[in-house]
Amino acid sequence: MSSSLVQISKPGLSPALLGERFADIRNVSLRLTAHLSAEDQMLQSMPDASPTKWHLAHTTWFFETFILEPNVPGYQSFDSRFKYLLNSYYKQLGAHPNRSSRGLMSRPSLEEVHEYRAHVDAAVLANIDEFDSKTLELLEIGLNHEQQHQELITTDIKHALWFAPLRPDVLASSTEGKAAPPMTWIDIEGGIHSIGHAGSEFAFDNEGPRHEVLLQPFKIASRAVTNGEYMEFMSDNGYRRPELWLSDGWDQLCAQGWVAPFYWDKDEDNTWWHFADDRMKPVDPSEPVCHISYYEADAYARWAGARLPTEAEWEVAAVRSPSRGTMLEDQVFHPQAATGEGFQQAFGDVWEWTASPYTAYPGFKPAAGAVGEYNGKFMCNQFVLRGGSCVTPASHIRGTYRNFFPPYVRWQFSGIRLAK
Amino acid sequence: MSSSLVQISKPGLSPALLGERFADIRNVSLRLTAHLSAEDQMLQSMPDASPTKWHLAHTTWFFETFILEPNVPGYQSFDSRFKYLLNSYYKQLGAHPNRSSRGLMSRPSLEEVHEYRAHVDAAVLANIDEFDSKTLELLEIGLNHEQQHQELITTDIKHALWFAPLRPDVLASSTEGKAAPPMTWIDIEGGIHSIGHAGSEFAFDNEGPRHEVLLQPFKIASRAVTNGEYMEFMSDNGYRRPELWLSDGWDQLCAQGWVAPFYWDKDEDNTWWHFADDRMKPVDPSEPVCHISYYEADAYARWAGARLPTEAEWEVAAVRSPSRGTMLEDQVFHPQAATGEGFQQAFGDVWEWTASPYTAYPGFKPAAGAVGEYNGKFMCNQFVLRGGSCVTPASHIRGTYRNFFPPYVRWQFSGIRLAK
Amino acid sequence: MSSSLVQISKPGLSPALLGERFADIRNVSLRLTAHLSAEDQMLQSMPDASPTKWHLAHTTWFFETFILEPNVPGYQSFDSRFKYLLNSYYKQLGAHPNRSSRGLMSRPSLEEVHEYRAHVDAAVLANIDEFDSKTLELLEIGLNHEQQHQELITTDIKHALWFAPLRPDVLASSTEGKAAPPMTWIDIEGGIHSIGHAGSEFAFDNEGPRHEVLLQPFKIASRAVTNGEYMEFMSDNGYRRPELWLSDGWDQLCAQGWVAPFYWDKDEDNTWWHFADDRMKPVDPSEPVCHISYYEADAYARWAGARLPTEAEWEVAAVRSPSRGTMLEDQVFHPQAATGEGFQQAFGDVWEWTASPYTAYPGFKPAAGAVGEYNGKFMCNQFVLRGGSCVTPASHIRGTYRNFFPPYVRWQFSGIRLAK
């Protein structure tokens, strides 16, 4: 998710409006992390996850590196060593620290990182009126980049606190017994559809070009698979039947000892609990199942006599105009707008694994320079997830968004929607 | 490649003709291995590769397990322990040895494996007239399975001899200076095309169902990339420029120290040699580059300002009827037949990496039972290769064939064809 | 070094004096760490090293677990979860976190750990007059345990800051060109000598029983090997000649790429710098070489035509009475007292590797209970170091002290003294 930073050509952006959004989004990162101590913000529990403080610093580095240094004459960098220190993986910008060493970044302190943020924010806002449209576009990318990291801040600290020596206690609490809405199958006609981003709103470059796809008629579930449904799979020995699993998935299951979704734990009474909001809560059967890998989503679908949708199927089903059945040209999804008829829980619950390996759309062209150096760099060994989760910033969600992770990943808020 | 064993519905097969093919193909395996000693046939140089003797035994086990035991009343198995010993990965058939322990199979001896082959061959041929059509179909699968292993016998022993403590000596020899045919770009129209297998000839189930795909207009190279062209990439620091590589590919390159195709070695005069036919030979600039990973193919294409074709593009370009531009319904490729106009070196040179991750065709349905247990089991983390190499049995090659390997694999005879 | 917690039988200790020492030593830990931020005190750069905060907390846990809980009726533990959280490896006390997860201990915060220390300190001092002699002995062990951890605090944070993404800068500075004292060989007579602790002063149990050893006549160097001498070994290809190395040492050298002592770095002018006091300083040829492994010490000695002393030789040479040539019965070393005649730099410079694997003295008996559970637990795969380093608390040093580490360890302040 953190790799697609180059956007599609954009019409003019208003510096004033963008400045407001800049201030807002930068503030969100601080509010999101305010409850975490400087020590909490140091935690790195696996190489794939980063410390909170690093996220706060790296997103700032992005603005300093791509906006201020090339465009603000006389800009004084906060600390010249940060150019190296906070580079994630942009090889055109020179060497960078090994990812797994981010947890050793006691210096700069959190306080210094906050000062660094203030320093950069002030410089951006003081100069925003002078930026040309190309720079404003980069600024908008930087804001979307920061929103991606806001989601990662949440997923990464959850992982770290789970693995901390003091594991969260199990807290007695009753399940509420909410009923999930009934699941129905939505029929979608086959034929030529269009997917991908077009129009004037922001999107990452990997969401385009918008292009036609040929689909066969298919059915897609009206909502995500629930914990209750997933527990039936578990009860039916889903984690003990190799014939349900991809070969790589079964190897992973055996090596890791998977018996349930990540963050689940069973007490002596065989009640399942999961880790949420800093404590253990009973698993609610009506909620979408979450924190599962692609392998588990795929095995569940096979067990259920269904399959996962492709990303084209997912997008066509999710962003149909209720009246017309296909998306209008230039239409961009807004979470508050209507999705495809009957298509529920698409946005804001869980990311939904699709059957589509993450590859380039036809005609995809990498952008020039370091910011676009790696557009296609991750198009290998990953699967596309669609939708958006409960920890995705709402304004960051859209119907054409292509999130992607390797199939073994479970620390993201990832779930299942069936197709057939 | 070794995983797709279930074929599509087939009309009647003649027991007499099939018996002849059975005898022929079984003999090929013996001829192919006749120059290797019992000790050579023990070698296992990595978990992904298997000893020659194991290939000879496992292909025999396939016929005993799927043909003789269920269909020949009173059949006496050669050795009841082989049921476990020679199972590769069919979990519905019970436990199997760890793949990496195949090199420890000094017993049964090669002589016993030859006796085992004779025992099973005699039983098949003695009973072939009694087999029903379903069993004959399984027999045909078994023969195709054996042909797959014939190719693996060659790739695996090459790997083992390369890593043997006595590395092959460099033998002085002059390069012949053959000229490769000039490379041209073939234009293919966009629109709806059909790909995949249909008709009465044998194919593996993953080659179907035949279905329509929507393609944009594209260009595809008339032949494979040559060693000479690839050496230009090497000279242009192709192995030292991260911006040309997928992120996973670059990591692999660094971890493995890749600087050239596999099996290449440079002498003091900076001349490149490669390992072929048991000895070192000078690299011939006119031959297709071979033994490269998907990562290298992808990086080369990016360097060349092109890309790899998708498997649909490849198939459409390769099996067009010269006159009509699309493949005739039910048409099956025969290597001796004409391929798409101008499309050279498609079959019998090198397997060609495509840009397509290996996934199911729309409507693909796994077959029932152990033989089809794992049809989709490997549809993850692999890329499709098309065509066929110099070590693929000629009668095993066809235009719809989908070979697949993980992107880091280099011990197969794999090369590059460009598209754009 | 952190394993030998049980001391030899002791005469009465004065609660008042012990209380003073308790207050002093506990304060030293705080002073020693005062310059480190809460974030610095989180750092764990390898499983063998621990965060500063963990050291501060674990040493406190020792007093709470072994002194307060069994001996102070009604003692209220600061946090009941610490019993598990802060146990290092005492298996009789139940489960404990994995050593490598100590860096994930953001909670308790450093502030809470300081409160924990104050809570425990107050309880100890409030009750010290009531403790019986056995408890006072445990208290004295706890103080020595804390001093061991004071040294580890220094070695571990040095390691962490070295591996932090912001490596210390090289600071220009001139070497002072001090001359090391000339090295002479001290002759020691063979025959029966006594080594090991006896008497009324504190010592760890592994320092006894005092016993006789039979030594052949030997020579021992008057001082430690200097950086200058060690650089001659380096210049003479010491790190490239396998015949100088133990087999395991050579493997380690190759795997780790050793070319110099740990914490050394060479600039473009081929000047060697080393990391000290938070910055890079030029290597001073007159100082004892430091931060080398047993393997390097052993290889250097072989290169120099000498050998390392056994621990018995070392002790006999170091603690001879100047006049008598052997140690007086019950004599205990005090750093300020005279050591063996001519025997310089024994205490307070570098720990000196001996040729002696760490094993039990004849008649060594493990103590009962958890505190003595593991007396001999580490007597395997380690070598004894003698003396004491510049970061060992002075009052913790004595002539019979047996420090021990595995032969590959380099992050301790360890050097070389030759014998022959």
Place this chain on the structure above:
Amino acid sequence: MSSSLVQISKPGLSPALLGERFADIRNVSLRLTAHLSAEDQMLQSMPDASPTKWHLAHTTWFFETFILEPNVPGYQSFDSRFKYLLNSYYKQLGAHPNRSSRGLMSRPSLEEVHEYRAHVDAAVLANIDEFDSKTLELLEIGLNHEQQHQELITTDIKHALWFAPLRPDVLASSTEGKAAPPMTWIDIEGGIHSIGHAGSEFAFDNEGPRHEVLLQPFKIASRAVTNGEYMEFMSDNGYRRPELWLSDGWDQLCAQGWVAPFYWDKDEDNTWWHFADDRMKPVDPSEPVCHISYYEADAYARWAGARLPTEAEWEVAAVRSPSRGTMLEDQVFHPQAATGEGFQQAFGDVWEWTASPYTAYPGFKPAAGAVGEYNGKFMCNQFVLRGGSCVTPASHIRGTYRNFFPPYVRWQFSGIRLAK
């Protein structure tokens, strides 16, 4: 065991007698391996173990390299590539293959290795009368080296057949219920004793110099610990009580899942079987326990309220003259001769772990040249075993012999004798 190739200065050896011994010992290797097929002789089941064929070839290489090439003018080497191929680890002789690749040595074939042996044997015998005394000494070393490898041939092929995919079947058989001799404690006086080799018979250099040691009075068991006694330790949860184990041993136990000696397996009736002579046999409670690591020996001793003897204690107890209580000057042990009074099962049953890490005797001096290059090379991280096992050639056993292996090793025929 394979490292100490340099012997102590020797008086004249008769070429005629030595030639006879040469022919005998070389023949033993062939007889010992005659029942193994060429394929069996390829097996390498772990890097620490080598294929039978490699042992046959490497021992031959020793004679070719150290005897023939330097001493026989005009000697024609059998194959010049063997100089590299068959070097185990003599770095002064140049590069050598990685140990773990020995299992990939299909070429030379076993037949060629037999021819190589015949070629070298003929050359040695044809020239033996011309060799000077130094060369004859090297020849005697070569014979002892070959005997070491004879034992390794047995231990290594046992390991390989145990890990072969076709594990040996359990064969029904009744235990014989033999009674072990009662165990008694032998009292040995303290004081100055002498240990180590002296005299005119052959010994490896690490067995000397003979020197005095000062021992405290001790008791040593009259025989080895039996399977029956060891099973009491197992029944008393010996493998589940960390307090009985060295820290490294407990880690190893947990990582490897040890619950019994190596090569043991339990059937459904909870009867223990062990692998011996190519098949599974019931564990005989009266036999010495075998195939245990140092860690297990040490834990057993602690559980039994005893300890392991040091190697000095072992030697003093084992080779006392019955009448005098100490070994006579220049006395060399012969297995047929009387051992220390009451001291049973010292030679020819199991190697007995001692508490002594493998280090140099005082005054030990490495020999010059490649053959002695590595005398002390393995004096680190290993423990001494004394005695000799049922698979040690009888003429290779002597009272001063110092075998050594790392403490985790279990594939040798190693057992326990207690002391206190």
